[in-house]
Amino acid sequence: MKETVSTRFHVQLPDQRWFEENIGCENACPVNTRAPRYISAISDEDYDCAFELNREDNLFPAILGRICVHPCEEKCRRGLLIDDPISICSLKRASADHKTSPSREEKPVRKRDKRIAIIGAGPSGLSAANDLARLGYAVTLYESFPIPGGMLNVGIPAYRLPREVVTKAIEEVERLGVSILTGTPVGKDLNLERLRRDYDAVYIAAGAHKAEKLGIQGENLNGVIHGVTFMRMVNLKEDIKIGERVAVVGGGNTAMDTARSSLRLGAKEVSILYRRTREEMPVDQRELEQVEEEGIQIHFLTSPIAVLSRDNINVSGLRCGRNRQGDPEADGRRRPIPIPGSEFDIPIDLLIPAVSQSPDISFLPEAIGLEISRWDRLAVNPETFETNVQGIFAGGDFVTGPRDVIRVIADGRRAALSIHKYLSGEVYQGRPSHFTPVHEVRVDPDLEKIPRQKVDTISIEERMVLDREVDLGFSKELAQKEASRCLQCHLFTIFDRTKCILCGGCVDICPKFCFRMARLDEIKRDEKLSKWVESLYGVSFVEAEKRNLATVIFKDESRCIQCGLCVKRCPTGTITMEEYHRKSTFY
Numbered sequence: 001m002k003e004t005v006s007t008r009f010h011v012q013l014p015d016q017r018w019f020e021e022n023i024g025c026e027n028a029c030p031v032n033t034r035a036p037r038y039i040s041a042i043s044d045e046d047y048d049c050a051f052e053l054n055r056e057d058n059l060f061p062a063i064l065g066r067i068c069v070h071p072c073e074e075k076c077r078r079g080l081l082i083d084d085p086i087s088i089c090s091l092k093r094a095s096a097d098h099k100t101s102p103s104r105e106e107k108p109v110r111k112r113d114k115r116i117a118i119i120g121a122g123p124s125g126l127s128a129a130n131d132l133a134r135l136g137y138a139v140t141l142y143e144s145f146p147i148p149g150g151m152l153n154v155g156i157p158a159y160r161l162p163r164e165v166v167t168k169a170i171e172e173v174e175r176l177g178v179s180i181l182t183g184t185p186v187g188k189d190l191n192l193e194r195l196r197r198d199y200d201a202v203y204i205a206a207g208a209h210k211a212e213k214l215g216i217q218g219e220n221l222n223g224v225i226h227g228v229t230f231m232r233m234v235n236l237k238e239d240i241k242i243g244e245r246v247a248v249v250g251g252g253n254t255a256m257d258t259a260r261s262s263l264r265l266g267a268k269e270v271s272i273l274y275r276r277t278r279e280e281m282p283v284d285q286r287e288l289e290q291v292e293e294e295g296i297q298i299h300f301l302t303s304p305i306a307v308l309s310r311d312n313i314n315v316s317g318l319r320c321g322r323n324r325q326g327d328p329e330a331d332g333r334r335r336p337i338p339i340p341g342s343e344f345d346i347p348i349d350l351l352i353p354a355v356s357q358s359p360d361i362s363f364l365p366e367a368i369g370l371e372i373s374r375w376d377r378l379a380v381n382p383e384t385f386e387t388n389v390q391g392i393f394a395g396g397d398f399v400t401g402p403r404d405v406i407r408v409i410a411d412g413r414r415a416a417l418s419i420h421k422y423l424s425g426e427v428y429q430g431r432p433s434h435f436t437p438v439h440e441v442r443v444d445p446d447l448e449k450i451p452r453q454k455v456d457t458i459s460i461e462e463r464m465v466l467d468r469e470v471d472l473g474f475s476k477e478l479a480q481k482e483a484s485r486c487l488q489c490h491l492f493t494i495f496d497r498t499k500c501i502l503c504g505g506c507v508d509i510c511p512k513f514c515f516r517m518a519r520l521d522e523i524k525r526d527e528k529l530s531k532w533v534e535s536l537y538g539v540s541f542v543e544a545e546k547r548n549l550a551t552v553i554f555k556d557e558s559r560c561i562q563c564g565l566c567v568k569r570c571p572t573g574t575i576t577m578e579e580y581h582r583k584s585t586f587y
Contacts, residue, residue, distance in 0.1 A: 008524040009516070011554045013532055016433055019580050022557045023489045024075030025088055030410035032582060033057040035072055035088050036490035042091055043483040045476070050095035052104055056586070058092075059127050059409060060169045063152060065093025066161050066471065069284065069404040077487050081512075081559065084452040086486050087474075094479035103172060112136040114423045117199040119186050122150020123405050124396025125205035126173050127412030128419070131586065133176035135420050135428070141178065142195075144185035146236070150207050151397075152405070154232045157257050158467045159264070187363035196368070196391060201419050203385075204378065204394035205412060206363075208402045212356040214249060218307025219353070223315030227254040227354025234261050234466065243349025244268040247318050249304050250354035251281040256288070258352045259296050264466045270296045271346065275303045275323055275336040286455075290470060293460060301325070301336065305343060307351055317347045359398045368392075377401070385415040386422070393419055413586060430584035438491055438577040441564035444484045448561075453482040488562045490580055493555065499574040502551055506566040506575060512559045515566070518552050520545040 012018060020027050025035045034053050041050040054061035070089040079085030114137050118125045121143035129139045147153050152166045174180065186192060186206075195202050211226030213219055225233070225240070227250065233240050246262040248255050251274035259270050272291070274281060277300050281288060292298065301323040308317035322342035326335035359377055364370055371379040371388040378394045380387050385395045395411035397403055417428050444450065456472045463470055474482060507515040520541070523529070530541040537544050544550055567575045 025072035062096035121148035131416035
């Protein structure tokens with residue numbers, strides 16, 4: 001509801017899209033995780049239900065509850081309206097930590113006579129395999145690393161994501177009959193042509209494991225290990241010569257992971273160089289705080305200029321320069337501009353550039369005719385994930401470059417449905433959207449006073465090992481307290497116009513001033529509203545306005561805290577509270 005320059009209100013008649021957009025957290029999630037529903041389940045101490053809701057939507061609750069970038073929290077109504085957003089991500093982990101029953105047994109599916117090969121057993125490949133197996137297909141994943149999981153196991157350190165958590169998630173996929181062949185790269189011996197010949201469809205989800213270079217002098221010296229390579233060596237327990245002084249270049253998750261891992265491997269002094277400001281760092285604020293708690297120094301507005309060496313063989317130092325902020329770039333961040341004469345040197349034993357990574361497309365044979373984009377990435381249809389070669393699909397980081405895990409999972413799930421349509425001609429029909437009545441709305445009387453709960457961590461002294469998880473997660477008590485902060489945006493006040501007597505009781509009692517009563521001449525006219533008025537009164541909107549035929553009560557949904565007082569106050573039963581169930585793309 002907005003008041004325009006002409007003082008008329010813009011009133012929108014609700015439709016499916018409107019309802020979905022007003023469940024901000026659910027709508028912001030790439031897989032539309034039913035966050036309000038699982039948070040309500042936690043509030044009711046039903047962790048098993050909360051876990052199953054997550055498992056159906058995002059597949060890996062225990063993993064995402066630890067590492068998701070939680071775009072849902074940015075759209076949380078509580079955070080936009082009252083104080084801090086609900087800790088949706090940590091509550092996701094709580095659903096996995098505190099569930100008591102084993103995962104629900106999958107219903108037997110009709111087996112299909114089609115076989116699918118997936119290249120890459122990372123989150124995108126695993127999510128596609130999960131859905132395709134549930135649809136009845138025989139699925140085989142080919143993984144070049146000695147362990148499955150992709151970046152979950154070789155890119156993210158165990159102190160953030162314990163290996164047993166990843167193992168359990170992968171076992172859930174294998175229970176569906178999915179076969180995972182590790183240590184089996186696709187390329188020379190086992191090539192794409194053979195997979196295309198032996199299988200009915202191929203999904204390429206090989207990730208983005210090729211390190212991007214800084215492009216500065218001395219980058220090829222001994223003692224320079226790029227971030228993605230460094231984390232792979234750490235996670236596969238390969239030998240690394242750390243030395244005492246480590247410098248990391250970058251401001252993303254890989255930079256934080258390499259810095260903290262270096263400290264745990266014995267480095268005495270670890271620094272992070274980031275060319276922009278603290279506010280522009282693309283990492284979770286909580287992780288940034290932990291980095292600084294552990295004694296890692298961050299140099300903001302600082303860029304590397306050259307890698308130094310005393311013997312022209314091994315790294316001995318790094319020449320850096322200071323930056324100032326320039327004009328905003330396309331992403332809204334201000335361009336860093338070098339400051340002349342600001343150069344300085346720091347002594348180091350190891351340099352870890354962690355600026356980015358890209359897909360390695362070298363295993364794709366030219367003869368097969370796959371279209372490559374101008375960015376040296378495989379070109380696909382963004383809606384269906386189909387390549388220009390029939391039967392070959394691709395998605396995840398392999399197509400876009402590095403992204404967060406939840407978006408990669410979303411790619412895998414959508415690609416699975418496209419492959420299903422390609423092989424069967426069927427369009428999968430998920431749950432239709434619908435409402436269910438809510439007979440009682442329970443709201444904590446101190447709802448607006450409850451602060452966001454903090455996740456406890458182990459002590460700094462306990463952190464100096466690679467396999468000790470830092471975050472402890474919520475206890476049951478804290479999880480329920482945090483869940484009680486939720487405004488339950490999946491509940492809506494539904495109005496039966498035929499019962500309304502325009503008494504204005506709902507307007508008077510609403511504590512957030514959500515309701516307003518207005519004449520038609522105060523409403524901005526649009527085509528949809530005009531048709532609605534004409535259907536009610538048999539005359540045009542303009543005529544109804546002239547004759548003052550109607551008074552309208554409308555609501556600003558963005559302010560609603562679902563207290564239900566309007567329902568209790570309404571003398572005619574015009575207003576009811578109902579739960580909206582979104583149409584599901586999946587199950």
